[in-house]
Amino acid sequence: MSDETRLRDQICTIGRSLFDRGLTAGSSGNISARLPDGGWLMTPTNASLGTLDPARISQFDGDGNFVSGDKPTKESFLHFAMYDERRDAGAVIHLHSTHSTAVSILRDIDPEDVLPPLTAYHIMRVGKLPLVPYYAPGDPELAEAVRSLASAHHSVLLANHGPVVAGTSLSNAQYAAEELEETSKLFLALQGHAIRPLTPAQVSDLRARFNL
Template structure:
């Protein structure tokens, strides 16, 4: 499986590795958990299976066709199908970040959360970067039925939380996807910190105003 990496793709691969390492080094993942992808004309570039986000090699990133065929690089993440499902439903999105970040995973285990939207509007930046985040029911890692569940939710939201698993967030570019995933994790942290406290969330009018000012 040979593939010639041009200068633009080489730069993109380097950016994937740099941002993945940044996420890992700040505690957004551990071990070999989490994966990042970017959609290109050549196919989907995604982190390989069993790899640490903190130590990715640009030249060894996987290249996968839209139908899931492995084209080049190391064997792709077993969760690559989640990324493909998101791209199929939201073709305007060009990058997907899937994390096992601590606070988002903790949030995904709570019985109290609304499966239609797991977090209240705590901050303006959460509304602007994430907006709405439904909960996807639990499936075992690697279960292909999860792709159909993700596909169904992706029709209505670009960010979602997999029950007892972690977030999947898409963006129109790599920076946007990473920023939205970071915002989701930090808002989950805030929610857990504020549980039991009398909390002032943004009002419906404030949320509506933000959506007018900053359309997604």
């Protein structure tokens, strides 16, 4: 099996898993992966992540030109903004997942780091999570807003929209997106309660221990 075939199949498998567990609905959300030759695969526009066809996934060449497959997602610019700033990114996942989107709508969250350090795995897989100001879907200024943060952050949260997460592989991007959603669920469940987040010293220890 070629690397391209494997990536096409993996995109479909991950898409179906995310859809079946309610992390995306309808035709929302999109997934991309970097090909070994420098091109990219990306889920098509108006496609449900639960019923992707590997043969119809959109393909771009190394210069970002669309070359084959179904018409690509209109949010492809979010993916390319991440890839342009993060040379180690092998995949990007963008979701409209319920809990993380709900957090993005809250009024008093910290725009420099949306979620408190509730768990070690959030620090390890998501890290510092900045909020990107609201832009209408498809607005090219949204790409520039993501680009301005991507070199320092592999995960960002789009206000009133959802998360964009890069990973060194499809699996790593998936795990980080799932961890972000679970931490968002915890954060919402704890609203109104006194919490005991990790201390700055504990966060620093994690970052040093796992070379984050």
